[in-house]
Amino acid sequence: MKRVFVAGAHTDVGKTFVACGLVQAALAAGVSVEALKPVASGFDPDDWIDSDPGRLLRALGLPLTHEALEGITPWRFTAPLAPPMAARLEQRDLSLPAIADYCAARAAQSCADFFVIEGVGGLMSPIAEAATGLDLMGALKFPVVLVGGSYLGSISHTLTALETARAHGLTVAGVVVSQSRDPEAPAFLETLCEVQAFARDAPVFGAPLDDLTDWPPRLYEAL
Template sequence: MTALFVAGAHTDVGKTYVACALLSAARAKGLSVAAFKPVVSGISADDWEASDPGRLIAAMGEPLDAARLEAVSPLRFAAALSPPMAARREGVRLELSGIVAACRAVIVAARADLLLVEGAGGVMSPLAEDGLNLDLMQALGLPVLLVGGSYLGAMSHNLTALSVVRAAGLKVQALAVSQDASADAPDFDETVADLQRFSQGVRIVPVPRDAIDWAENLV
């Protein structure tokens, strides 16, 4: 089994989009897939099909029902805030140890060819009262698929996240760079080339808005 941790260099840079593309590409090759996003905030209990967990479930070809939602994302909170902030508003205290235990149980039980564990927010975003996404990543020790953007300023965010993850002793499988849709975004190809120049040998994978074939080369 291949297991990867899908982490973001920033918030809303396309982690779930990249994860879903990989799941779909793997299934197209005849591989079995699984995904786990232990914590999610900003999700409606009544209308979650288009949420991150809902998209992951759909990409796995699984039914969009309550049982699958619980299996893919057991810790769900309504407020669109960091997980610990959102949890507090519902009287819940998120502890890193519980999240780590849930992830490890999924990893041990998984029988899929490809398992993706997706974080919430960026690498240094709080995930629990006592830990960041990076702390979960270190506890699990999985190779990391880092997802970043190409907006103005993303170069620093991407390279900083890359440096932090590598300094933590984690292997970076690749840095997937999502093309920004803004009219004033820097040139995408030039941004990708500059990231490759400064990435110290880490593979840079362009994720253009108008193509999906890039995912086939990652599975």
């Protein structure tokens, strides 16, 4: 089984876009896939079709039902805050061991050929009480696909996240630079080339806006 953890160098850089691209590439290759986004905040239970879990379910070809939602994202919080902050508002517990054990058990029990986990926010965003996304990644030890943007400052964010992951003993299987929707953002191809120049042995892929035709199959094959 191939396993991968899709992490962000920052928030709103396209983690779900990349996770969906990998899912679709694997399915197109005839491979069975299972995916999780174990924790989500800013979640509207009355309008979640276009949420991150909803988009992952559609990529998997699964029905948009409450049962399917519960299976892909068991920890959901309404406030658009870091998950532990949102959990406190709802007076709910959110612990790293619970999340890590759940993810590990699901991966161990899965019969799928490809297992994808998507994190929240950036690499060091809090995901549970006294724990960041990096802590979850360290507990699971899945190879990492790191997603960065192409906004002004994104090169530093991406390379810092890359070195942080490596310093914690994680295998970075690929880096994806997603194109910014901001018309004032630096040139996408130049940003991509700058990241490639400093990424050393990590393969770097460019993800143009809304384009899932080229890079997902190449990224999937690189894992």
